[in-house]
Structures are given as C-alpha cells and as structure tokens.
Amino acid sequence: xxxxxxxxxxxxxxxxxxxxxxxxxxxxxxxxxxxxxxxxxxxxxxxxxxxxxxxxxxxxxxxxxxxxxxxxxxxxxxxxxxxxxxxxxxxxxxxxxxxxxxxxxxxxxxxxxxxxxxxxxxxxxxxxxxxxxxxxxxxxxxxxxxxxxxxxxxxxxxxxxxxxxxxxxxxxxxxxxxxxxxxxxxxxxxxxxxxxxxxxxxxxxxxxxxxxxxxxxxxxxxxxxxxxxxxxxxxx
Amino acid sequence: xxxxxxxxxxxxxxxxxxxxxxxxxxxxxxxxxxxxxxxxxxxxxxxxxxxxxxxxxxxxxxxxxxxxxxxxxxxxxxxxxxxxxxxxxxxxxxxxxxxxxxxxxxxxxxxxxxxxxxxxxxxxxxxxxxxxxxxxxxxxxxxxxxxxxxxxxxxxxxxxxxxxxxxxxxxxxxxxxxxxxxxxxxxxxxxxxxxxxxxxxxxxxxxxxxxxxxxxxxxxxxxxxxxxxxxxxxxxxxxxxxxxxxxxxxxxxxxxxxxxxxxxxxxxxxxxxxxxxxxxxxxxxxxxxxxxxxxxxxxxxxxxxxxxxxxxxxxxxxxxxxxxxxxxxxxxxxxxxxxxxxxxxxxxxxxxxxxxxxxxxxxxxxxxxxxxxxxxxxxxxxxxxxxxxxxxxxxxxxxxxxxxxxxxxxxxxxxxxxxxxxxxxxxxxxxxxxxxxxxxxxxxxxxxxxxxxxxxxxxxxxxxxxxxxxxxxxxxxxxxxxxxxxxxxxxxxxxxxxxxxxxxxxxxxxxxxxxxxxxxxxxxxxxxxxxxxxxxxxxxxxxxxxxxxxxxxxxxxxxxxxxxxxxxxxxxxxxxxxxxxxxxxxxxxxxxxxxxxxxxxxxxxx
Numbered sequence: 001x002x003x004x005x006x007x008x009x010x011x012x013x014x015x016x017x018x019x020x021x022x023x024x025x026x027x028x029x030x031x032x033x034x035x036x037x038x039x040x041x042x043x044x045x046x047x048x049x050x051x052x053x054x055x056x057x058x059x060x061x062x063x064x065x066x067x068x069x070x071x072x073x074x075x076x077x078x079x080x081x082x083x084x085x086x087x088x089x090x091x092x093x094x095x096x097x098x099x100x101x102x103x104x105x106x107x108x109x110x111x112x113x114x115x116x117x118x119x120x121x122x123x124x125x126x127x128x129x130x131x132x133x134x135x136x137x138x139x140x141x142x143x144x145x146x147x148x149x150x151x152x153x154x155x156x157x158x159x160x161x162x163x164x165x166x167x168x169x170x171x172x173x174x175x176x177x178x179x180x181x182x183x184x185x186x187x188x189x190x191x192x193x194x195x196x197x198x199x200x201x202x203x204x205x206x207x208x209x210x211x212x213x214x215x216x217x218x219x220x221x222x223x224x225x226x227x228x229x230x231x232x233x234x235x236x
Numbered sequence: 237x238x239x240x241x242x243x244x245x246x247x248x249x250x251x252x253x254x255x256x257x258x259x260x261x262x263x264x265x266x267x268x269x270x271x272x273x274x275x276x277x278x279x280x281x282x283x284x285x286x287x288x289x290x291x292x293x294x295x296x297x298x299x300x301x302x303x304x305x306x307x308x309x310x311x312x313x314x315x316x317x318x319x320x321x322x323x324x325x326x327x328x329x330x331x332x333x334x335x336x337x338x339x340x341x342x343x344x345x346x347x348x349x350x351x352x353x354x355x356x357x358x359x360x361x362x363x364x365x366x367x368x369x370x371x372x373x374x375x376x377x378x379x380x381x382x383x384x385x386x387x388x389x390x391x392x393x394x395x396x397x398x399x400x401x402x403x404x405x406x407x408x409x410x411x412x413x414x415x416x417x418x419x420x421x422x423x424x425x426x427x428x429x430x431x432x433x434x435x436x437x438x439x440x441x442x443x444x445x446x447x448x449x450x451x452x453x454x455x456x457x458x459x460x461x462x463x464x465x466x467x468x469x470x471x472x473x474x475x476x477x478x479x480x481x482x483x484x485x486x487x488x489x490x491x492x493x494x495x496x497x498x499x500x501x502x503x504x505x506x507x508x509x510x511x512x513x514x515x516x517x518x519x520x521x522x523x524x525x526x527x528x529x530x531x532x533x534x535x536x537x538x539x540x541x542x543x544x545x546x547x548x549x550x551x552x553x554x555x556x557x558x559x560x561x562x563x564x565x566x567x568x569x570x571x572x573x574x575x576x577x578x579x580x581x582x583x584x585x586x587x588x589x590x591x592x593x594x595x596x597x598x599x600x601x602x603x604x605x606x607x608x609x610x611x612x613x614x615x616x617x618x619x620x621x622x623x624x625x626x627x628x629x630x631x632x633x634x635x636x637x638x639x640x641x642x643x644x645x646x647x648x649x650x651x652x653x654x655x656x657x658x659x660x661x662x663x664x665x666x667x668x669x670x671x672x673x674x675x676x677x678x679x680x681x682x683x684x685x686x687x688x689x690x691x692x693x694x695x696x697x698x699x700x701x702x703x704x705x706x707x708x709x710x711x712x713x714x715x716x717x718x719x720x721x722x723x724x725x726x727x728x729x730x731x732x733x734x735x736x737x738x739x740x741x742x743x744x745x746x747x748x749x750x751x752x753x754x755x756x757x758x759x760x761x762x763x764x765x766x767x768x769x770x771x772x773x774x775x776x777x778x779x780x781x782x783x784x785x786x787x788x789x790x791x792x793x794x795x796x797x798x799x800x801x802x803x804x805x806x807x808x809x810x811x812x813x814x815x816x817x818x819x820x821x822x823x824x825x826x827x828x829x830x831x832x833x834x835x836x837x838x839x840x841x842x
Contacts, residue, residue, distance in 0.1 A: 046709070059288070079702040100760055
C-alpha cells in the first residue's frame with residue numbers, strides 16, 4: 001500500500017513536496033483507522049508532523065485532507081481509501097509543518113460571532129434556579145452544539161477560501177446560529193443584525209461542501225439557511 | 237547562543253497550567269476578578285480531554301428523584317471504599333447544586349425534562365436515603381456532557397478575555413531558594429522557544445495519565461505532566477495505587493462506552509447470554525460502582541465465560557431499550573460503536589472489556605487546592621511511617637484529575653469527576669484571588685532560583701542522533717512501559733507480578749537515561765515533546781507500581797489476589813510516594829466533616 005503525504009518543514013524546505021511511504025498490506029486490518037497508520041509512520045520517521053489527541057473523534061485535532069476529502073484521521077477507516085492514499089493538510093490554511101496548519105483565522109472568526117450565551121441578567125445570576133427550557137426548545141440545539149471546531153467544514157468552503165478574513169465560514173456561522181436559536185439567549189436581534197451583511201451570513205452560497213465534510217454529521221448549510229431566514233424576517 | 241540568552245520572560249499574578257474543565261473554570265474566575273492571569277495548554281483548549289466525558293455531572297438537584305447532598309456524600313464515601321476525605325467530599329457535594337446551575341447559566345446545553353429543568357439520569361453507586369433506592373443524580377447533556385461543559389467554559393473565557401498560551405508545553409516548576417514556587421518554564425511547540433513565566437501563584441490542572449497503560453480510554457495528551465513536575469520538585473504523590481478501570485471500554489481498543497448506557501437500562505451478558513451482574517451485586521446489578529462491575533467482568537472472562545472467538549470480552553446489551561432512548565440520550569455512544577466496531581447498538585450488543593480510565597491518586601492538596609506535603613525534611617528516613625501534619629507548598633496549587641484532595645478515595649463514582657474539576661477549579665481560584673487581594677504586588681523575578689538547573693536538564697534533548705545509529709527510541713520505551721504496567725498493575729494484582737513490574741520499570745529508567753531523539757527540528761518537534769512526556773509517564777508508572785506493591789490489602793479499585801480483604805486496622809490511610817529511595821509515607825484519612833456526622837467504615841455491598 002502506498003501512502004503519499006504532503007510534507008513541509010519551514011526550516012529546510014522552500015516549498016511543500018509529496019513524500020511516498022510504503023506499508024505492508026498485512027499491517028492494515030479491516031478496523032484500522034488512518035490515525036493508527038500515521039502513528040506507525042511516525043515511529044519509522046519521527047519528523048512526521050500531525051496533530052492528534054483523543055483518538056475517538058471528539059477533540060477535533062486531526063482534521064486533514066485525504067484523497068481530496070476533509071476528515072478526521074482517527075475515525076476514518078483505512079481500507080475503504082484504496083491502495084493509494086494521498087494525505088494533505090487542510091486546504092486554505094497556512095501550512096506550519098507537514099499536516100499541521102495555522103488555524104488562527106478560523107479561531108478568530110469563531111470568536112467574532114461572540115459564541116457565548118447572553119442570558120437574562122437577573123436569571124443568570126440566580127444560583128438557586130436553572131433557566132428553564134422545554135425539551136422542544138432544547139431540541140433545536142441538536143445539530144449545532146456538537147461542533148468540535150475541527151475546521152473540516154470551513155477549509156472545504158470556497159467562500160471561506162476567498163475571504164477567510166471577512167467571511168465567518170460555516171463553523172462560526174453554525175455557532176452563531178446555535179446562540180440565535182437558544183431560547184435562553186436574549187440578544188437574538190443584535191446577533192441577527194451583526195450577521196446581516198453581504199460578507200457575513202449572505203456570503204454563504206450553499207455549495208454544501210461543509211455538510212459533506214463534517215465528520216460529526218452536522219449540517220452547517222441548513223443552519224445558515226435558517227439563520228438567513230431569521231435575518232430577513234428580523235428586517236421587516 | 238545559549239538557551240538562557242534567548243529566554244523570553246513574562247509576569248503574571250497567577251498562571252494556570254492546563255485548559256481542561258478545571259483549568260478553564262479557574263482561569264475564568266481569576267480573569268473575571270480582574271487578575272492578570274495566563275492559561276497554558278499544550279493543545280488548543282477545546283482539545284483537552286474533558287471533551288470526551290460522556291455521561292454527566294452529579295448534583296442532588298432532585299429534579300427526577302428526591303435527593304439531598306447528604307445522600308450524595310454518603311454514596312461518594314461508600315464508593316471511595318472509605319478512603320476519601322470526608323471533609324472534602326462533604327464540601328464537593330454541598331457545592332454541587334450551585335455549580336451545576338452556574339454551568340447552565342454559562343450556556344451548557346443540558347438535556348431537559350418536561351418541566352424545563354435539567355435532565356438527570358441514574359448512574360452507578362447512587363442511592364436515596366443512604367443506600368435505600370436508586371437515585372437519579374447525574375445531570376446530562378445527552379451523552380456529550382464533557383464536550384458541552386468544556387466548550388461552554390472556553391466560550392466564557394473568550395467572553396472574559398483570558399490570556400492563553402496555546403500549544404505551549406510546561407516543562408518544570410521554577411522554585412526560589414525559600415522553596416516557594418514562583419513560576420513555570422514553558423516551551424512554545426510552534427518554534428521551540430523557551431519562556432519563563434513568573435507568577436505568584438501556579439495552578440496545576442494538567443489532568444490524568446492513563447497513557448501509562450496500554451488499553452486506556454485517555455487521550456494521547458494525558459501524560460501526567462503536572463505529576464512529573466511536582467515529583468521533580470520533591471513533592472510526593474498520593475494514593476497512586478488507585479486507578480479506575482472503567483467496566484465498559486470497547487473490547488480490544490479501550491475507548492469509552494459511557495456508564496449512561498447502564499443508567500438508561502443496558503445489561504451486561506456473558507457468553508451464555510446470562511445477565512451475570514445479579515451474582516455480584518444482587519440489589520443494584522449493573523449499577524454497582526465501577527470497581528465492582530470491572531472486577532465482575534474480569535472474573536467472567538477469567539472463568540471462561542467470555543464472548544467471541546478468544547473468549548476475551550463480555551457484551552453490553554442495549555437492544556431491548558426503546559430506539560428513541562438510544563437516539564436521543566446516547567447518540568455519541570451509538571456513533572462510537574458504529575465507527576469503531578461497525579455495530580449499531582440498536583441492533584446488536586456491544587463487545588466490551590475494562591479499560592484504564594481514571595487516576596484517583598495525584599498531587600496531594602487541601603480543600604483550597606493548595607498543594608500540601610508532610611512537614612519533614614528527609615522522607616527516606618521515615619519510610620513506612622504515618623505523618624499527620626501537612627504544610628502547604630507556597631505558591632503551588634493543583635486541581636482536577638492531577639490532584640488528590642481526596643474526594644474519590646479508592647474508587648471514583650461516575651459523574652463525580654466533572655463535578656470535582658468544576659468545584660475545585662472555582663475554589664482554588666477563589667483562594668488565589670483572596671491571597672492576591674491580601675498581597676497585591678506583581679511577582680518579580682526572585683534573586684535565587686532553579687531556572688538554570690531546569691534549562692540544563694532540558695539541554696540533553698537538543699542533542700540528536702542520526703536514525704541509522706539509533707538502537708532505542710522514546711516510542712519503544714513508551715510501548716514497553718504500557719505493556720509492563722498492564723501485566724503488573726491491572727485489575728488483579730499480586731506481590732510477585734508487581735515486584736517484577738517495579739524492577740522492569742527501573743530498567744526502563746536506565747534505558748530512558750540513554751535514549752536520544754532523531755528529530756532536530758524546532759517546529760513542532762513531536763519526538764522531543766514525547767520524550768518530555770515519557771519522563772513524566774515513567775514517574776507516574778513508578779509511583780503507581782511502588783504504592784500498589786506496598787498496600788497489602790484490597791480496597792476500591794486496588795485488588796490484591798494475595799490480600800483479598802480490606803484491612804481498616806492497618807490500611808485506612810493515604811499513601812505518599814517519594815521517588816527518592818522509592819520511600820512511602822502515610823497520612824490519615826479525614827473523617828471530620830463539619831455539617832454531617834462522620835461515616836464509619838462499613839462492609840461495602842451493592
């Protein structure tokens with residue numbers, strides 16, 4: 001089996017290049033995940049750079065592009081990828097080293113949508129009572145709060161590729177919508193108005209790469225659609 | 237150019253090392269109080285392992301069944317096999333309700349009941365009225381409670397503007413000649429730049445060290461860095477023999493299948509299809525505490541009733557549960573089962589086996605999160621003795637899994653670790669805040685300190701050897717350590733195997749002293765980072781094996797085949813391990829709660 005990995009060491013390389021590794025097919029089982037394979041390669045070649053942590057798809061460290069699709073290596077089976085696997089860093093981000101990218105713009109966009117609950121001042125300070133929420137109100141958050149900030153979505157989004165400094169991207173907009181639809185948040189109108197700009201919510205063209213790429217099965221495109229509806233409704 | 241010349245320096249009121257739930261709760265408190273605080277994390281904060289906690293956080297809210305903090309306290313003490321400190325457990329259980337409501341106000345998307353209150357589920361070891369009926373005490377956000385809490389705390393820290401050093405690795409504590417901790421030496425993983433962060437208060441929140449075992453539910457970052465740092469600073473580690481093996485890890489792989497599966501009605505079955513827990517815990521069956529269930533599974537397999545071609549696991553059966561329970565209450569578990577086993581738990585049972593999950597021991601602290609140690613200069617001369625007086629280490633605090641306060645004693649109850657990290661995260665920050673108010677001037681670099689010695693220690697990792705001359709590696713030593721610990725210090729232990737483990741660990745220490753790395757890159761040098769982590773793991777493994785060998789009784793998660801009974805007369809005490817001469821001292825268990833009569837040790841039956 002052939003593994004092609006895009007490598008780059010800023011201290012010695014002027015540009016990224018592709019390195020080919022060979023692995024015995026017998027070392028790959030039906031249930032072998034791509035991360036295990038990368039860990040094996042790192043034992044052979046300790047200079048190989050990639051991030052990972054939880055190894056079960058909840059921490060979001062190991063987003064990468066594999067045979068053209070963004071995924072998390074720890075929950076991606078090797079066998080279905082075929083005999084030749086080409087692993088690249090997540091597209092559109094500056095490469096720091098090998099598969100490690102600089103996600104600062106992605107994190108900044110997340111921060112810019114103010115992704116934190118702004119509840120009623122009085123209720124939020126009451127240590128004796130929870131702010132009530134019906135199961136139906138809570139259910140609206142399903143599909144939004146589970147985001148792990150792996151950036152598989154935003155780094156597959158052409159609108160984000162063009163304007164990563166202006167367009168929040170699918171992950172940040174998913175987070176923005178998560179607080180818009182939270183019944184406990186009292187700043188819905190402020191949130192909608194701040195996103196009512198050509199380069200904010202409306203830069204999304206619903207190409208749906210984000211939804212195809214999300215390793216948690218979330219649907220940022222649909223959430224952004226909902227966000228746009230709410231923005232337009234808020235105008236009138 | 238020497239390292240000293242390129243050292244960058246920073247000054248803070250307080251520095252928090254670790255950005256899991258404990259570190260983020262503490263950093264939030266300190267930042268909001270207006271202090272100059274830095275949070276240091278070797279990964280981006282939301283990658284910390286709190287994110288993987290599934291089932292929930294305990295509080296006697298009484299939203300589903302009648303509940304009282306006193307019952308929670310009783311259950312926790314019984315669960316700890318009476319080794320937990322009763323003053324600390326009482327404090328944690330009394331804080332729990334407010335702590336959970338505060339998390340809700342921070343935005344945590346808890347699952348809800350029809351009346352709009354927080355959903356609570358049954359977990360192991362929980363009872364109403366001191367052991368009578370099953371309680372439902374675990375507050376849950378589906379089965380992603382840790383993720384929900386960690387992300388909400390990160391979001392609150394963004395709001396508050398907490399200063400963060402992300403992807404910075406903490407190497408060692410800086411200590412002045414008065415033995416006051418006055419800062420920490422850290423390294424930026426992006427470019428290997430070393431930084432001295434001076435602070436009047438250093439708070440360790442570095443999490444667990446489950447990577448000492450081969451099969452574990454922990455992230456690869458859980459390498460006991462805080463524990464290694466304090467051992468090198470001459471501070472002992474407490475109760476390191478107590479490691480929780482979670483009953484339901486994915487068989488052969490180790491990732492966690494939440495206790496929530498049993499709380500929602502899941503049943504454990506052996507190869508005969510028998511629901512065997514009734515033989516081990518007749519009253520509460522699957523909802524006995526974790527040590528009991530893990531041992532039961534190990535016995536079933538040992539006695540030949542395991543499932544599969546190798547007869548090496550048992551089955552967790554959820555197929556009888558209503559589909560919507562699995563879809564709405566256990567969606568994350570369903571994901572893990574489908575991803576790693578190709579099994580949908582709606583249709584077929586999940587193969588499971590115990591997996592190393594949680595470290596009950598750790599850095600000894602008092603109720604305020606201050607690190608404490610016995611008031612004696614030469615521990616090696618006092619090996620085996622009990623020491624009553626504990627004094628705080630000036631400037632140093634520890635919280636969460638890396639700390640041993642001790643609220644979990646010999647066995648932690650499910651749902652109590654998320655509670656522990658938030659309760660003591662807030663408490664330690666309040667204590668630091670109080671001290672900063674009494675003494676507000678900023679720390680300055682002390683005249684005498686050990687920074688040069690720390691930099692010297694680090695120098696060896698700047699030497700690399702070319703790959704063709706390397707006959708050993710940090711990866712090989714780490715793999716051997718994990719195998720050695722698994723065979724010697726697993727669910728069942730005895731003198732002979734543990735003695736062998738201690739000797740093998742000594743050999744590994746010698747190999748580690750010789751090993752060199754191959755990667756000389758300054759940018760994300762993972763091999764060097766792994767070497768520094770391995771040094772910490774080896775310290776934790778050694779403390780574990782030596783403490784386990786010394787404790788000649790069975791208590792909680794520490795099960796000795798050769799000493800099968802609990803021995804309160806000789807062993808109702810905490811152990812303190814010093815790496816110097818591998819000596820062990822003891823300290824008494826606190827049995828003086830302030831709001832409730834003490835609980836006397838009783839035979840533990842579920």
